[in-house]
Amino acid sequence: MNKSASQSQARDDAFVRFENVQKSYDGEVLVVKDLNVDIAEGEFLTMLGPSGSGKTTSLMMLAGFEPATHGEIYLAGESINNVPPNKRGIGMVFQNYALFPHMTVAENLAFPLKVRRMGRADIEERVQRALDMVELPQMGGRRPAQLSGGQQQRVAVARALVFEPKLVLMDEPLGALDKQLREQMQYEIKHIHENLGVTVVYVTHDQTEALTMSDRVAVFEDGVIQQLSAPDELYERPQNSFVAQFIGENNKFDGTVSAISNDSCTVELNGGGTVQAARVGDLVGQGDRTTLSLRPERVEIAPKNGALPNVLTGEIIELIYLGDHIRTRMRVAGNEEFIVKVPNSADHVPLAEGAKVNVGWKTEDCRALDPL
Amino acid sequence: MSDATLDMPVGGTAQRAGNEPLVAADGTPLKQKLAQTTRRMKLRALMLTMPLVLFVLIAFVAPIGDMLFRSLYNPTGSNVVPAFAEAIQQWDGQDLPSEETVKIFVEDLAKARRSREIGRTVGNLATRLNYELPGYRSLVTKTARRAARITEGPYKEALFAIDKRWEERIVWTTLQRITKDYTLAFYLAATDRKYDADGSIVQADELYRIYVPILWKTIWVSALITALCFIIAYPVSYLLSTLPLRISNLLMILVLLPFWTSLLVRTSAWIAMLQTEGVVNNIFVYLGIITDESRIQMIYNLQGTIIAMVHILLPFMILPLYSVMKTIPPSYMRAARSMGASGTYAFMRVYFPQTVPGIAAGTLLVFILAIGYYITPALVGGNDGLLISNLIADHIKKTLNWSLGAALGTILLVVVLVFYWLYNKLVGVDNLKFG
Ligand SMILES: Nc1ncnc2c1ncn2[C@@H]1O[C@H](COP(=O)(O)OP(=O)(O)OP(=O)(O)O)[C@@H](O)[C@H]1O
Ligand SMILES: [Mg+2]
Numbered sequence: 001m002n003k004s005a006s007q008s009q010a011r012d013d014a015f016v017r018f019e020n021v022q023k024s025y026d027g028e029v030l031v032v033k034d035l036n037v038d039i040a041e042g043e044f045l046t047m048l049g050p051s052g053s054g055k056t057t058s059l060m061m062l063a064g065f066e067p068a069t070h071g072e073i074y075l076a077g078e079s080i081n082n083v084p085p086n087k088r089g090i091g092m093v094f095q096n097y098a099l100f101p102h103m104t105v106a107e108n109l110a111f112p113l114k115v116r117r118m119g120r121a122d123i124e125e126r127v128q129r130a131l132d133m134v135e136l137p138q139m140g141g142r143r144p145a146q147l148s149g150g151q152q153q154r155v156a157v158a159r160a161l162v163f164e165p166k167l168v169l170m171d172e173p174l175g176a177l178d179k180q181l182r183e184q185m186q187y188e189i190k191h192i193h194e195n196l197g198v199t200v201v202y203v204t205h206d207q208t209e210a211l212t213m214s215d216r217v218a219v220f221e222d223g224v225i226q227q228l229s230a231p232d233e234l235y236e237r238p239q240n241s242f243v244a245q246f247i248g249e250n251n252k253f254d255g256t257v258s259a260i261s262n263d264s265c266t267v268e269l270n271g272g273g274t275v276q277a278a279r280v281g282d283l284v285g286q287g288d289r290t291t292l293s294l295r296p297e298r299v300e301i302a303p304k305n306g307a308l309p310n311v312l313t314g315e316i317i318e319l320i321y322l323g324d325h326i327r328t329r330m331r332v333a334g335n336e337e338f339i340v341k342v343p344n345s346a347d348h349v350p351l352a353e354g355a356k357v358n359v360g361w362k363t364e365d366c367r368a369l370d371p372l
Numbered sequence: 373m374s375d376a377t378l379d380m381p382v383g384g385t386a387q388r389a390g391n392e393p394l395v396a397a398d399g400t401p402l403k404q405k406l407a408q409t410t411r412r413m414k415l416r417a418l419m420l421t422m423p424l425v426l427f428v429l430i431a432f433v434a435p436i437g438d439m440l441f442r443s444l445y446n447p448t449g450s451n452v453v454p455a456f457a458e459a460i461q462q463w464d465g466q467d468l469p470s471e472e473t474v475k476i477f478v479e480d481l482a483k484a485r486r487s488r489e490i491g492r493t494v495g496n497l498a499t500r501l502n503y504e505l506p507g508y509r510s511l512v513t514k515t516a517r518r519a520a521r522i523t524e525g526p527y528k529e530a531l532f533a534i535d536k537r538w539e540e541r542i543v544w545t546t547l548q549r550i551t552k553d554y555t556l557a558f559y560l561a562a563t564d565r566k567y568d569a570d571g572s573i574v575q576a577d578e579l580y581r582i583y584v585p586i587l588w589k590t591i592w593v594s595a596l597i598t599a600l601c602f603i604i605a606y607p608v609s610y611l612l613s614t615l616p617l618r619i620s621n622l623l624m625i626l627v628l629l630p631f632w633t634s635l636l637v638r639t640s641a642w643i644a645m646l647q648t649e650g651v652v653n654n655i656f657v658y659l660g661i662i663t664d665e666s667r668i669q670m671i672y673n674l675q676g677t678i679i680a681m682v683h684i685l686l687p688f689m690i691l692p693l694y695s696v697m698k699t700i701p702p703s704y705m706r707a708a709r710s711m712g713a714s715g716t717y718a719f720m721r722v723y724f725p726q727t728v729p730g731i732a733a734g735t736l737l738v739f740i741l742a743i744g745y746y747i748t749p750a751l752v753g754g755n756d757g758l759l760i761s762n763l764i765a766d767h768i769k770k771t772l773n774w775s776l777g778a779a780l781g782t783i784l785l786v787v788v789l790v791f792y793w794l795y796n797k798l799v800g801v802d803n804l805k806f807g
Contacts, residue, residue: 102726
């Protein structure tokens, strides 16, 4: 993966571009509000967001099944607003797979090739190659109903790729699979993506899936992209409280900014206490209300005196033993949902429910974001 | 299973060694035990269906059985002239029956003339003979009136004196046939055939060939109505299945509305619409499409039957189509389009094949309903719009030739069954989806 390359993609050679795209179904509510995304060739971009946030709608506009109410969509430099879906050459995997039930697996795979009037021998060869790719070489003669969910899923992926589109869209393709199969399929799709170098736009509302598979993730909320960045960036440097809350586990404190400096600020917590937090751009200024975001694994329990700039005292409410770590729920500065993940190392501090302990963290791990 | 596991006591109670059958805890063989328990369940299930089974037996199976029976069994002859019925069977069909047999016939006729018992009058025999030999009704009635006066032989000569037609051999062969209780004559009549003087089967005279043409007409009219229903219903069902629920429900009510109106009212409405002084003609005249003198005859003919029946049977096509289309998610068409198929191609290769079960169910339903439809053709069909069921009704209600009505009904039933069988071959009944 070359994240740096995809991040620094210049706007001009974007493979897919949404420019000021808006969408309304009923003329009253904007389901997609001013969407601007550039997707580089070969990139794996995931649209992540809660239900109803406009992910499918954006994908459907790209595929050509829904017209954009406003704005332009470009594919390989050309506006495709007036190009019908069958002329866009975009492969698609649907959540329910949409395998044609009245055709065999091989006929399903041959469908896009037949449409393109390929020769018989050519079709057979490509179908077989596609089946091999998804490791179902013997299944060509079966009907979709005779396959397991995971096998159907693979056939759907193979069918979207068999005609060698440059761009493949996948709308929650793993939504119907159980956890184990999901993880395996995530790996396989990722693998195929890397092998073929095809551009993938992927929709999910499973954040783990988004983080593990993608080059970049676009977090949708209410028709707006809240943040578009690489997975590590997204997790470690969320740009606003929605993203911080939506991605991973998050401890939050409400407070008011009392002083600001270059890249940090001082925050008076509503629950008592003062902490130093990292500033995020110009999101908050002096005197503003703010919500602090702090990942549970970045909290140190009972830190050495003076080792960390921020130390508060908390009370342990609940301990959950998870083997590799101990999930500790505490009351800190009035927040009863303060979670600390204590690694189950040989020399970790002894913990007991009801005990009072200090917790501490680095300034840059605690981000001062917009108030919730 | 290895021997070790076979010998292991299962649950401590049931044991199995070698090839001995498995036994339940109380020692009865497991199979028997299973049969016992399931038998009780089956019995319960059967009890639940009892009312329906009884109803079907009484209201459906019995009448159909009766119909089949009546079409083959007609004892009129032996009822009216019982002694003759027995005697004539000895005749070999050459020349004319013996003097003795004719004597019995004359005596039987004289006796029958005095009878007032329903079904045993001379009139019954005359009618029965007339079915087979049209125009010979009077021969029997006339002879019966004078039969009492014939007291001594030669009887044959006496009959010839009454009517020359007694010299025809076919009269006697026909009498011989119709005095048998079981007969195929009504099936022959229903297929425009008859027996000739020698008892072999021949085509009926041109003038009397009506049933086969009407049967064919019924079949093609039903097929035409089915086709028209399909052509109209398919796009409507598609629209219904794709529109938002709120609107499609409203439209569905419009589709179902005819079901809430009496059939008679609907058919009468078509009369008001289509008659020569009706709404449609008035509009045509008003618009100047036709002149007042050349108003179009749109009802009381085949056209009227077809228009009204298409309207009445349309919901039976729309409902199965709609219910099948409703289950086809739009993602199929989208998938096909995304793979490069044009709208038409995607429709023909992806959407249409998936609606086949609905098409099959709808066409079968409409066709079978149409082929036996009675009330609408009777009301708006005029003369050339009559179908086979109207003839059946005529025989049951007007001419009272129940046997012929039953034979026609049986043939209609067989035709329907044949179509059903063909359908099963072509589409497969498991593939039908009615809703
Ligand atoms: N065909 C439609 N007509 C009207 N409104 C629609 C239509 N499709 C989607 N919407 C509305 O648009 C909004 C966004 O829908 P969309 O399907 O894009 O969400 P999503 O992000 O894909 O959600 P999910 O994760 O549940 O699939 C929703 O409020 C939805 O109700
Ligand atoms: Mg969606």
